[in-house]
Amino acid sequence: MDWSALLRMPMTVLLILAVVFALITLVQLVALRQHLHDGHRLAASWRALLCLAAFALTLLLAGAGCALRGYRLLGEEAPVVEIDARILSPQRWALTLTWPDGSTRQLQLAGDAWRVEAIVLKWKLPTLLAGVPPLYRLDRLSGRYDDPAQEAQAPRTVIGFGEAGAFDLLDLKRQYPRWIPEIDTVYGSGAFLPLVDQGHYSVSLMRTGALVARPDEATERRIGQPLGD
Template identity: 35%
Template structure:
């Protein structure tokens, strides 16, 4: 249900309640006790319903605002050799649901990691309509084995030219804007990163929540890779290459 309906319903019931209470009081003043009292009581019931609907609408609005998320990037993987993948990234253009031109990266490892710089608002600011501001910062591969990670040459890609969620600098906004400083609306400015397994043909949608990034599998290849990667070793099923060996 559209959230705006939660405000239309109490507005309508509130109007009916006010009209009935006003009509009831008018009849009581004209000594029409029965009809006046009936209208007054029914109007009170409508106003009580309005209060309940307003509270429900506020709770729904609060939940929707605090859990709001939007796409930050879409990444498709193609395996070129063991622990080597071509990552094709597209970021939103800011115009509806359109994505920009793809950008190609060559990653090594078992998983990918995407980092961003975040400006997180206080919850009350989220509820009033302010969404977290983020700027994509870095993309890199990640090995599951620590020793392999330590022995591999570090390689990361700068994402700041690729795209950002807003045409302004998050540090300038928080440090120089006197209104935000006085209201103390900014909760924190920090770096945030998330990683997930790479697999041939896997597609991930990286979404930005009010507090950080979430890489969400978008197709079966990504979901299967995430399940295998997240399961304990004893529960992992053999890959196609291991079946029958």
């Protein structure tokens, strides 16, 4: 069941009804003015009541529509990167990263799992509900060992995605916070999954600013297999 489509439909209907009642409110205002001009006070009173009722319904429908739109938007996910893994030797992996624009990057990683981290810029609530998505910048990809002792001693792999000297909106926010007042917060978000040979993983960003990592069905089955199978 497509819940996003179900939420989008009542949102659209409610907003259309809000526009309809807004037009009714304008019509009643014109009629109210005419009755007042003609001295028909009783008829003007009824028009005033109808005008207030239509305006109240306009606000109620518009508020409900915007509330549903906000929840739908917060539930959407934007693709960030696809990761394909191939084993080279125990705890040594070749990864291929594919971005939504089709560009790719190949690299090698040490560990039992991969971890991707991003810096997320989240907007304040009015801007977020208006449909402006969180901004993010991939910060690094690293290897992760299952054994904490090995994590502390074994060679680790950390690949950064930042470009030295590049213009960065997040740095601008830190240096001049008053220039961009609609920014709510800047924070880090990360996700990791176990590495398996021929594994395929998808990383996406939710409207809440959280990174989500998922294996495909075949990869999930391999992750669930006991070691050595």
